[in-house]
Amino acid sequence: MQILHLDSSMTYSIIGSGKVGSALARQFARSGIPVGIANTRGPLSLAALTHELGDSIVAQPLEQALSADIVILAIPFSAHRDIGRKMTCWNDKIVIDAMNTYGVPPQELGDRASTDVVATSFVGARVVKTFNQLPAARLAEHPTQDGGRRVMFVWSRDQDANIIVTELVDQLGFAPISLGTIDEGGKLLGLGGALILQNIVKYQ
Numbered sequence: 001m002q003i004l005h006l007d008s009s010m011t012y013s014i015i016g017s018g019k020v021g022s023a024l025a026r027q028f029a030r031s032g033i034p035v036g037i038a039n040t041r042g043p044l045s046l047a048a049l050t051h052e053l054g055d056s057i058v059a060q061p062l063e064q065a066l067s068a069d070i071v072i073l074a075i076p077f078s079a080h081r082d083i084g085r086k087m088t089c090w091n092d093k094i095v096i097d098a099m100n101t102y103g104v105p106p107q108e109l110g111d112r113a114s115t116d117v118v119a120t121s122f123v124g125a126r127v128v129k130t131f132n133q134l135p136a137a138r139l140a141e142h143p144t145q146d147g148g149r150r151v152m153f154v155w156s157r158d159q160d161a162n163i164i165v166t167e168l169v170d171q172l173g174f175a176p177i178s179l180g181t182i183d184e185g186g187k188l189l190g191l192g193g194a195l196i197l198q199n200i201v202k203y204q
Contacts, residue, residue, distance in 0.1 A: 006167035013038060013060065013068035015083060017046055019136035020098055021074035026140050027172045029053040038065035062086070070168070072096040072131070077104050077114070084121030094161050095122050098131035115155070115189070126161035129189045130154040130169060130176075133198060142173070148203040149175035155189055157181050175202035 012028070013036040014021050021037065028035040034056045037046055043059035050059045065071070066086055070093075073080055077099045084090075097115045109117055115129040130152055131139065143150045152174035156162040162178055169176035179188065 006164050006171070010070060010164075011068040012036070012070045012072070012168075013065035014072045014074055015039070015062070015065060016074035017049060018074065020131070020139065021072075022049060023136045023140035024072060024074055024098065024131060025049065025053055025057050027143070029057050030142065031172050032056060033171065034058065036060040036065045036068060038062045068093075070094045070096065070165070072098055073118070074098045074131075077101050080118050081121045084118075084123075088123070090122050090125035093125050094164060095125040095127045096131065096165060097127055097129045100132050113189075116157075119157075126156065126158040128154060128156040128158070128161050128165040130165060132189060143175075144173065145201050148201040149173065151175045151177055151198075151200040151202050153177050153179055153189055155179040155181075177202075 012033065014024050015038055017025075017037055017039045021039075025035065025037050036058050037049070038060045039045060040062060043061060046059035050057050063086070066083070073083065073095060075083065080099065095118075097118045099114070099118070101109065101114045113129075115127055119125065119127040133153060134150070152169045154162060154166045154169060154176050155178075156165070159181055162181065166176045166178045
């Protein structure tokens with residue numbers, strides 16, 4: 001089986017312009033990686049952010065942002081189903097789940113990893129969990145600290161998608177650690193998981 005890798009022609013978008021979405025936009029801008037950003041209020045509401053961050057951050061209508069090769073969900077968990085319904089089939093697109101499940105009733109998740117729950121709303125997508133481990137203010141900071149790089153864990157049930165997103169995390173300046181496709185990985189990155197809100201720094 002051929003293992004895919006991050007391609008320079010891939011396009012990216014961030015759905016959500018709150019604290020997490022804005023923090024991720026700052027990391028893309030710092031790294032010089034073009035990314036679209038969208039919310040439900042429309043591109044005009046993003047004018048101040050895109051003006052501040054520069055030309056690599058482009059405000060887009062939601063429908064245009066969803067056409068990117070890699071779509072990052074930086075929205076409240078309760079909003080992901082509405083986004084998932086925007087497309088009947090996600091056609092092997094990579095969807096990054098950067099959400100947390102604060103305030104979500106435990107019965108809504110059952111014994112499933114939250115990313116598995118998200119995947120049911122994104123039919124045909126390859127869903128990857130990452131970017132949810134740091135508070136938004138820390139996520140927005142330069143990923144280097146004391147001569148090392150902040151660790152960002154990555155988990156998916158799809159091996160190729162896991163590799164591609166791990167490479168993206170590295171390009172954004174974090175030290176990615178892949179949890180592979182093991183069942184336990186998703187729960188480690190879920191609400192209350194052992195890896196949540198951990199400012200772990202990796203040194204060379």
